[in-house]
Amino acid sequence: MREPPDFLSAEAVLDAVRTHWPIAVDTIEHLPVGFGAHHWRVSSAGSPRLFVTLDRLGLRRTAESLEAAYTAANELAAAGLEFVAASVPDRQGRCTVPLAGGSVSCVPWTEGSPAGSGPIGSDDLARQNAEALARLHATAPPVGIPNWRPRVGSDFGSSLAEQLQDPWETGPYGERARTSLAQRIEAIRGWTEAYHELGRRAADRPWVPTHGESHTANQLLTDRGLVFVDWESLAVAPRERDLVTLVNSGYVDLAAPDWEMIELFDLEWRLSEVAEYADWFGRPHTGTASDRAAFDNLVMELERPGWTRPDDRTH
Structure with missing residues (x-):
């Protein structure tokens, strides 16, 4: 924060x-x-x-x-x-x-510098990501490690729509957030339906230990090599839970993913962000720097293009 x-x-x-x-x-x-x-x-x-x-x-x-x-x-x-x-x-x-x-x-x-805040920026960093994640995914799950489960319920779209009926007089971003969410509520319903269908298919895939939020903001470049921080989302899940950043950075060959599972976890990120920020702005807030960043993140997740497989992309 x-x-x-x-x-x-x-x-x-x-x-x-x-x-x-x-x-x-x-x-x-x-x-x-x-x-x-x-x-x-x-x-x-x-x-x-x-x-x-x-x-x-x-x-x-x-x-x-x-x-x-x-x-x-x-x-x-x-x-x-x-x-x-x-x-x-x-x-x-x-x-x-x-x-x-x-x-x-x-x-x-740990002394080091953040790897970034967006796509992976170099071939060397991508290679380090792929090698480290492959080792993680090949390790036997520790006893007691949590199992992945969907972050939003199948009724998320409907329950959110009900929360949007009345004005959010909760702070400077309340009504702006409510309006942004209301304008995209049908898309949110569709994302939720697709997410849970893919979640059901995930049961048939191999499950391995996964970091869960292995994006570049959770990576440090140190003298001893790449270090992943913030392990609070660690869980056993399909390996693609950790591969979205590699794929979205253009390193599909290093990821070798199951495309349905990439779509699952891309939807999970979007929906969990929407859910967190809807809860955030449905509560009292004052317009801090964190509030401003949260609102910008909410709008970005609501408006960014839907995920497509690389062979469907135009560039």
């Missing part, structure tokens, strides 16, 4: 880290990075030690699913997947601690 949470002080986060993790730290700084969660850099004697995350609970994840995902990611790292940014267990051996209605987790601070 772009701004610190208004319901929790940095000092309270630092105190939680000191209390629950066996690592000496003395300073904390909020980082205006990512979206949907809050992040801090926690240091000791001026040196960064931990990257701390407060995950919100709700539409996408629960405290139980977060703990299961982060625990499974630690097991993947222990199995030799060096590109997994694993969590630091707390004094009780758990990866998450409840705080302010969410879950706090810590990973060791």
Whole structure:
């Protein structure tokens, strides 16, 4: 998130880290990075030690699913997947601690630069993506790893239409968001129907461990190579859950995907974003930088062209 949470002080986060993790730290700084969660850099004697995350609970994840995902990611790292940014267990051996209605987790601070915020920008990065994801997908699923399930229900379009009947006097973007959603409600119904049909077909495909949000914003370029961060969406699923970025960046040959499953997870991203932002703007908000970015993301997902297979594309 772009701004610190208004319901929790940095000092309270630092105190939680000191209390629950066996690592000496003395300073904390909020980082205006990512979206949907809050992040801090926690240091000791001026040196960064931990990257701390407060995950919100709700539409996408629960405290139980977060703990299961982060625990499974630690097991993947222990199995030799060096590109997994694993969590630091707390004094009780758990990866998450409840705080302010969410879950706090810590990973060791890693020096590096983000790989980007859109398509994969080079052949070398694409190759590193393909090789790392192939190793992940070939690894035996850890015990307790979550199973993928649809992020929105089959009635999402209908239930959303009901929520759009009355004005959203919730803040500066409320009515604008409601109008944008109402204008695309029939498309949302169609996306939802197609998504659940493809989800039913997914049961017949091989399922493997998947990161779930392996886009370039969740990749760090480091001295030791490519590192994937933010493993809260880790789940067993068809491998195409991790391949949409490769495909959309033009590296179909490296992905070798099942096209129906690519379409499934492209629809999943669009619908889960729409659902999250509909919930966001249906609630009180004040027009922060995060609100502005959320509204722009909502409009982009509503208006971007529908996914087509490469042999159907004109370029």
